[in-house]
Amino acid sequence: MNYRHAFHAGNPADVMKHATLARVLTYLAKKDNAYRVIDTHAGAGLYDLAGTSAMKTGEAEAGIERVLAADLPEPVAQLLEPYLGAVRTLRETAGPRRYPGSPALALALGRPQDRFLFCELHGEERQKLEKAVGHDARAKVLSQDGWKAVAAHLPPRERRGVLLIDPPFEEAGEFGRLTAALETAAQRFATGVVMLWYPIKDLMTVDAFRRDVARLGLPKTLRVEIDFAEVRSQSQLSGSGLIILNPPFTLAEEMRTILTAINPLMARDGKGRVRVSWLTQGA
Numbered sequence: 001m002n003y004r005h006a007f008h009a010g011n012p013a014d015v016m017k018h019a020t021l022a023r024v025l026t027y028l029a030k031k032d033n034a035y036r037v038i039d040t041h042a043g044a045g046l047y048d049l050a051g052t053s054a055m056k057t058g059e060a061e062a063g064i065e066r067v068l069a070a071d072l073p074e075p076v077a078q079l080l081e082p083y084l085g086a087v088r089t090l091r092e093t094a095g096p097r098r099y100p101g102s103p104a105l106a107l108a109l110g111r112p113q114d115r116f117l118f119c120e121l122h123g124e125e126r127q128k129l130e131k132a133v134g135h136d137a138r139a140k141v142l143s144q145d146g147w148k149a150v151a152a153h154l155p156p157r158e159r160r161g162v163l164l165i166d167p168p169f170e171e172a173g174e175f176g177r178l179t180a181a182l183e184t185a186a187q188r189f190a191t192g193v194v195m196l197w198y199p200i201k202d203l204m205t206v207d208a209f210r211r212d213v214a215r216l217g218l219p220k221t222l223r224v225e226i227d228f229a230e231v232r233s234q235s236q237l238s239g240s241g242l243i244i245l246n247p248p249f250t251l252a253e254e255m256r257t258i259l260t261a262i263n264p265l266m267a268r269d270g271k272g273r274v275r276v277s278w279l280t281q282g283a
């Protein structure tokens with residue numbers, strides 16, 4: 001396990017993932033009933049974009065920093081407010097270049113009644129995560145294999161919530177594991193929102209993955225993708241994707257509006273491409 005998210009925190013892929021998570025949580029918060037967030041590959045929870053790792057790649061400059069600095073049209077600013085508001089508040093309280101990973105973002109948007117489960121296998125990352133979120137009584141940090149957590153913790157007691165599966169993609173077979181985890185999650189938590197993140201590097205692999213997901217025949221599966229660079233080699237990230245099972249009914253339109261506005265800011269050619277479409281639409 002060599003992957004460290006600190007090198008990539010706040011990059012365009014993080015922005016699209018976290019903006020989507022924030023819209024899903026905002027929707028869930030419309031009902032008073034508690035929800036649960038299960039983040040199977042949680043990372044360190046909180047990042048310093050002025051730290052050595054982030055500065056080494058500079059990836060956040062084309063991501064969150066550009067979006068924060070932009071003068072966004074009103075509907076887009078409004079849709080992004082939960083996400084960007086959480087980043088700005090964190091910067092006011094914790095330091096000017098801080099950035100919330102999915103755990104800190106989820107907790108920032110959560111309410112007193114909501115519960116949060118974060119799995120992180122890497123020892124040092126987990127220690128950082130404990131430090132970042134362990135003080136919050138709503139959160140539990142586990143040193144559990146995130147792939148096993150899917151079956152182990154579903155369905156949550158609250159019977160509503162989000163499962164985020166965001167693996168590092170450093171081992172072969174992770175697309176296959178995502179598909180299998182989605183199938184398990186759909187069986188055990190049929191009403192839950194499930195978000196799977198995947199890198200876009202090699203287009204054939206991504207096409208095959210989408211086909212495998214569609215073949216599961218799950219009721220409502222949304223695909224959200226952005227390209228922010230040309231495909232150059234199979235080792236370089238050219239885009240970022242999410243498969244979302246049971247998305248809020250407003251999500252497809254919201255993400256189209258948000259990403260159409262912000263992806264040109266983040267894309268290397270100043271345009272980028274956005275794809276939001278249903279893999280399966282269901283009844």
Ligand SMILES: C[S@@+](CC[C@H](N)C(=O)[O-])C[C@H]1O[C@@H](n2cnc3c(N)ncnc32)[C@H](O)[C@@H]1O
Pocket residue numbers: 001003004005017039040041042043044045100101102103119120121122125144145146147166167168
């Ligand atoms: C892409 S990062 C997570 C980023 C985080 N979800 C966010 O959005 O801020 C993936 C994390 O998964 C951890 N990891 C790798 N394999 C794991 C496993 N089998 N179970 C749990 N965590 C794992 C890595 O150490 C890494 O911190």
